[in-house]
Amino acid sequence: MWEILQDCWKSIPGEAGCENAKSVQSCHQGKDKIDDELEMTMVCHRPEGLEQLEAQTNFTKRELQILYRGFKNECPSGVVNEETFKHIYAQFFPHGDASTYAHYLFNAFDTTNNGSIKFEEFVMGLSTLLRGTMREKLEWTFHLYDINNDGYINREEMTEIVRAIYDMMGKYTYPALKGDVPKQHVDAFFQKMDKNKAGVVTLEEFIVACQEDEMMMRSMQLFENVM
C-alpha cells in the first residue's frame, strides 16, 4: 500500500518531464504486480481424481501417484509457470542456453494456453510421448514445431526451433559450430519432409515422411521405455 502511494507520489508532474510517463506506468504496473502476486499465492490447483486421470492417460495408478508426488513437491501450488519451467530445463542443459527451447516446449505442453501447466496437462503430454501411438507422437511433435498453430510448419518456424536446439548445445562443441549450421539443418529437414515443394510442411506430409524414415522409427522405439 505504502509502495503504491510512493509510486504515485513520484508520478506527480514536476520538473522531470519524461520521467513522469515511466513512473506513472510503473505505478500502475506496481498495482498489477501486487494483484498478480496475491492471485498466484491463492491459486492452488487440484487435479481431477485419480480414476479420471487413469482413464484419460495411459499410465497406471501407481505411476500417476509417483508422478504427482514429485510434481506436488516441486510445485506446491499445483501449476508450473514458464519461469520455473525454463529454470528446470536450464539445469538439464547447463552448457548452453535452454530458455528458447523451453519456451516452445512449454507452449507445446500448455494445451489450454493459459500460461501455466497444470498436472493434467503435464501428465497427458507425458502419456502421449511415452505411451502413445506412433501417430500421436508425431502429431505432438508437429504441434511442437508449429509455433503459431496454423497447421503448417514454415521455414521460419523450423529455423526458430532448430536455432533453439543448437542454443542448448552452447558454445563449446566439437566440431565447432561454423557457418550457419542451423540453416543447413533446416534445409536438410525441408528437403526430406516437403515433398510437394510447397515451402511449408503439413501434418500429413510430416507423418508420411517420418514413417518412411527408418532411422527415426527405430529411434522412436528406443524411447518407449523411457519412464
Add this chain to the structure above:
Amino acid sequence: MAAGVATWMPFARAAAVGWLPLAQKTMPKPPVDKKSRSDEILFVNVSGLRFQTWKNTLDRYPDTLLGSSEKEFFYNEETQEYFFDRDPEMFRHILNFFRTGKLHYPRHECIQAFEEELAFYGIIPEIIGDCCMEEYRDRKKENQERLAEDTEAENAGDAPLPPDATLRERLWRAFENPHTSTMALVFYYVTGFFIAVSVIANVVETVPCRPIKGSIKDLPCGEKFSVAFSCLDTACVLIFSFEYLMRLYAAPSRCDFARSVMSVIDVVAILPFYIGLVMPENEEVSGAFVTLRVFRVFRIFKFSRHSQGLRILGCTLQACASELGFLLFSLTMAVIIFATVMFYAEKGTKGTTFSSIPASFWYTIVTMTTLGYGDMVPDSIAGKIFGSICSLSGVLVIALPVPVIVSNFARIYHQNQRADKMRAQQKVRQARIRMAKKGATNAFLQHKEDGGLQDGDGDSTPFCVKNRSAFEHQHHHLLHCLEKTTNHEFTDEVTYSEVCVTDSVGFRTSRSTSLSSQQGATTTCCSRRAKRRAFRLANSTVSVSRGSVQELDTLHVTKTPAGTQYPQSRSSLNARTEDLKLNCDDYTAAIISIPTPPANTPDESLPNSPAIPGILRNSRSSTFNTQDTVKISSL
C-alpha cells in the same frame, strides 16, 4: 543435481521425442532401468527413533550417503530397516533436507556437531538455505576464531625453538616475542627507554632556559646545551639504526619486513639525522633542515611496538576510514558553502576580517566545531544570521558521524583480527561452490570419454559404470541424444580452443575420406597436436579433459602393434570422434615417450575389432580405479 530436477527427468527425456525428426543420426540406446518403477517406503532407525520415507525421496540426492548404495552397509536384515547409530535430533534436519531440498541450520545445536553430521551423511554445508546461511556462517566464524585464539595463545611463540635454530631465527624470535628470554626483554626495555628519552629531549629542547651570562634574551634549552642535546640525539639515532639493521638482518622475509608499517616508521624516525649529516651547512637549506627535524616526533610511533592498544587504534582508524572520509567530505562541503555565504554577506562591511573566501574557511571551521575563538566575527545582520545557521548546522554535521565512528571502534576492537579470517573463508566457500558446479557440467564430458556412450550392448560395461545412478545414466543419455540430433558434440573450453587452433591445418577430416589420405594429410598436424598433448601431460595438471587425454594417449601406445586393425575399428566404433585421433596418433606414438603405467599395456597381440572396445574399457577401468572421482552434486 537438485531434488526437483530428478523429478523432471522423465519429462525432459520424453520431450526429447521432439528432436527425433530433426536428428540426422540414430539415437543412442537408453540406459536400461533395471529397477522397478514402483516406490516403496523405507524404514530408517536412528538410535531408536524410527523414520519412514519414500525411497524416491532419498534417491533425489544420489551423492549423499542415504541416496547412494552406501546406505546398504547400514541395512539390518532382521529388522528390515537401515540403522544409524547417530544423533536422532540432527537426523530430523537431514531428512528434511531430502524432503524439501533445503537444508536448515538448527540454531540451538552446536555448529561442530552439525557439521560432523553433515559430513557423515555426505551433505556439503554450502547448500544451507539462505534463511539459515547467515546464522550458520556467523556461528562458524565465531567458533573458529575462538578455537584459533585458543591455539594461538597456546603456541604464540612460547614453544621453545628447536635447538638447531640459526642465529637469525633466534634473533627474530627475540625481537618479536620479548618475553621469551631475558636478553630480549632487556633489549625491549632499553629501546623503549631510549624512545622515551629521544622524545623528551625533542620536547625539552624547545623550552626556554635561562640565558647564558652576558645576554638578555631567553634561549631555548636546545641552543644553550646544544652539545649535550646533539650528543643525546646522536646516541638515540645510533641505537635506533642499530636496532633497525638487526631487525632487517633477522627478518625471515626482508622484503616484507621492509614494507611493513613499523619498519617505515623506524626509517622515518632516523632519516632526518642522516639527511642532516649529508646536507651542507649553508643558509638556504637550513630552513628545510629545520623542517625535517619535525619528523623526529615520529619516534613516538615506535612505541606502538610496545603497546598493543596503539596498534589496535591504528587498525581502527584504518578500518573506519570510510566513515572518517565521509565526515571529512561533508565537513568540506559545508565549510565551502558557508564560507562563500559569509564572505558575500560580509563583503559590504567596512574593515571586515572576511577578506576572502579562504579566509572565511577559518571562521566557518571554528564556528562549526563550536570553538568560537572570536578572532573573526560577522558584523552585518545577514552575516550574523548565516553565522548562526552555520553554527547550528555544524553541530549536526559533526555530531552525526561521530557516534558511528565510536560504535565502529567498539565493534572493531572486538573484531580487529577477524576481518582477514572472514575473507579467507569467503574465498574457500566460493571456490568449493565453483568446483561443485564445474563438477556437474563436466560430468557428462567425463562420462563420454570414459566410453560410456558406446553403442555396444549394455551388459559388457560393468567396470566403468560403477556408482552411477539411474538419474545420471538418463541425463547422459539425454545429452547424447541432443548431440546426435545436432550432429555436434559437447566439449569443454580447453579442447574447443585447441580445436580452433588446429582447425586451419585441416585436421578434422570427414569420416568419408579414406584412411590413406588421412594418413598422408594428417601426420604433420597430428604430430603437432599429439606433441602438444605430450607437453601437457608433462605438466600434469588436474582437470577432467586432460585426464581423459591422458587415457587416450596411453591407449595410443598400446595400439601400436596392431597395424592392420584400422578398417575394422573404424566401422565398429561408429560415430566416435576419438577414432580419428586414435588412428592418427599411432604414427606419432613412437616419437612421444608417454609414461604408461605397466598395468595398461596388454602383452598379447590385440584381438580383432569387437574386442577393441573391451581393451579400451579394461585399460580405462584400471586407470579409473586409480583416479578418485568424487562428484559433489549441487547446482
